[in-house]
Amino acid sequence: MSEPILSARDIVAGYVHGLPIVHGVSVDVAPGEIVTIVGPNGAGKSTLLKAIAGLVVFESGTVTFGGRDVSGRPAHEMVKSGIGFVPQTGNIFTNLSIQENLIVGAHTVSRADLRLRLQRAYEHFPVLAERRASAGRVLSGGQRQMLAVARALMTDPKAIMLDEPTAGLSPKVVADVFADLRRLTELNVAVLMVEQNAKAAIRISNRAYVLTEGRNYIAGTPEALLNDPAIGEAFLGGRRTAQASGAG
Ligand SMILES: Nc1ncnc2c1ncn2[C@@H]1O[C@H](COP(=O)(O)OP(=O)(O)O)[C@@H](O)[C@H]1O
Ligand SMILES: [Mg+2]
Secondary structure, eight states, rough: OOOOEEEEEEEEEETTTEEEEEEEEEEEEEOOOOEEEEEEETHHHHHHHHHHHHEEEEEEEEEETTTTEOOTTHHHHHHHTTTTEOOOSSSSSSSSSSSHHHHHHHTOOHHHHHOOOOOOOOHHHHHHHTTTTSBBGGGGGGHHHHHHHHHTTTTOOOOEEEEETTTTHHHHHHHHHHHHHHHHHGGGGGEEESSHHHHHHHHTTTTEEEEEEEEEEEEHHHHHTTOOHHHHHHHHHHHHHHHHHOOO
């Protein structure tokens, strides 16, 4: 791995001061890397992303971004400093048009830049360009995720965090969303995501972390994690999922 742009060290965080859910987790992401976090329900994966994003009670630990200490900063400062966050639900405005969703995402961007950013979003996601005047609610699940990602990219973040971007999507659409994320890394964006579609996500990742009970359990390359039978059985859905997921 090259030098990480986003580095979280020993993060302790939760929803109520003094009752942490995340008990000292560390993760790193380098520019152009996709790093995936998997683990059982309730392991604290979402809480970890929210802790980095400045959305929950940050007890201790260090978040370094681009060499700057941004530990425990509030969400708007994180966005300003260049970390985008796509939460699991409620990540688009269904009553606004696609273009309006993108513009809302770019509220910190100057008028001149806004035109360029819209153009870039539509080049990157042509399906959004075709439907730019349509309300968010008419989009399919996969298109909504694309819009959520496109919206987060409007501020030109250097890192983007996504919480279960493929939740509820069909396997074909899951593959489309992952392909879009893979293309993002060509812009040298650092991608940190939490995924339940663990095997498929790990396959398109540079590295992955398994979290359990608010702690780092194991981390490694896709090959190391996917070929470890103990990890597969316990954390990646076991053999049944491997067969059901088919060729990826
Ligand atoms: N808004 C919340 N308020 C209080 N506790 C929460 C909240 N969201 C999640 N939790 C608790 O935090 C723990 C970890 O949740 P979460 O980070 O969502 O896990 P994961 O994303 O790995 O499934 C769970 O025990 C859950 O009940
Ligand atoms: Mg979660």
